Amino acid sequence: MAPDLRARAEALGQTLPPLLAEAEMLAATVMLGEHGRRRAGLGDEFWQYRPAHAGDSARMIDWRRSARSDAHFVREREWQAAQSVTLWVDPSKSMAFSGDKSRAPKADRAKLLALALAVLLLRGGERVGLAGLAHPRAGRAQLLRLAARLAGEDASGEYGAPETEGMVSHGRAVFLSDFLGDLSTVETALARAADRGVKGALIQILDPAEEEFPFDGRTIFESMGGTMRHETQQAGELRARYLARLAERKDRLAGLARAVGWHFTTHHTGQPAHSALLWAYAALKGGR
Incomplete structure (x- = not known):
């Protein structure tokens, strides 16, 4: 599984430069080898x-x-010392959700994006690590290490809490999660990151079903961990309230990120992965 995930991530990373509107500028100032x-x-x-x-x-x-x-x-x-980037990929059971058998679960997309971003950063001479799992290092060997860590991590807990262990002071960080749990854990993690001078990005990954709420009639909602269950005869009547609360959550996440100088976006697993990778790469570049 690890080699396959790494191969897919590298293929995605290789397609990024042609998609950049600033390709010529990046070639001149970054060259994907010097940032x-x-x-x-x-x-x-x-x-x-x-x-x-x-x-x-x-x-x-x-x-x-x-x-x-x-x-x-x-x-x-110009200062050209390597930067340290710490990635946190939500390992919770909530990330195992997919609203359609033809779509990969949120966890797969999060791992793919994280590894693809690592490919680009490592090729650019940066040091990349996984929060709580692998300290930031440079080189291709680190890419193999990251792939193995991501592939071997088992789901734990209903919802994830961002991990800040291993973050390097004045470095960069990216959190990939559905952020459907307690947002106070996100606030705490961002505060710790800010105390260390760490800037970065939040990437909320949702399944289209979580974004659109296409449910109607009798429906049983159950969390991926099985700790929460709700049955209704008229799911359609919940749509407006659900969408309003989801919008409020997104606004809160955007506000938390903005307060500490971070970036925030929402990505759907029904969308091409390229758009999220491009956004993340540009967010880290612009945050320097």
């Missing part, structure tokens, strides 16, 4: 000239550039 940070620091790539400040040593002055004006200038290079 420019657009701030001064250690590196080889020239970024900008700035006026010399008090405290700058004489060897920092670019004398050729300074000779063309009455001021002294320092040549700054």
Whole structure:
């Protein structure tokens, strides 16, 4: 299962660059092998000239550039140190849901997206890890490690609570979940991430049935873990209230993310995976 999941994720990752509207810019500044940070620091790539400040040593002055004006200038290079990205993929039983036999469960889509994103980031020289399972590391060996961890993780608990163990200070993180459980756990995780200077993205993954509520007449609703059960004779009458509560939950998630400088989106398993992968990659790039 792990090799198959990794192969699918790599195939998805390989199709990403042509889809980017900023492909040329990315090729010039990122090249999917070097992720420019657009701030001064250690590196080889020239970024900008700035006026010399008090405290700058004489060897920092670019004398050729300074000779063309009455001021002294320092040549700054772009910071290119590798970034650490921690992924959390909800392992709860709720993620095993699929509203149609022709659709993969939410858990499969979450794992595929997480691994595809890892492919892109690792190829870009970043360090990637799984919260609570694998510390961020670089290289292809890490990709194999991540695939094995994702494939071997068993479902546990009715709903998931985001894990922050292993997050690197001032790094990046991505949480993939349906976020249908207690949102206070999401709020707590985001607060911990913010305390460490971690920025990132929330990707809510839902099945189309959870988004559309196509139920009518006598229906029995039961949670994937079997701890909750509700039977109704007129499911259609619940649709409006359900959709309103789902909209409120999305608004709350968006607000929690916005409060700490994170990004939020909802992705449906009935949609192509490319759109969510593109969004996630762009969100991490834009969050630098």
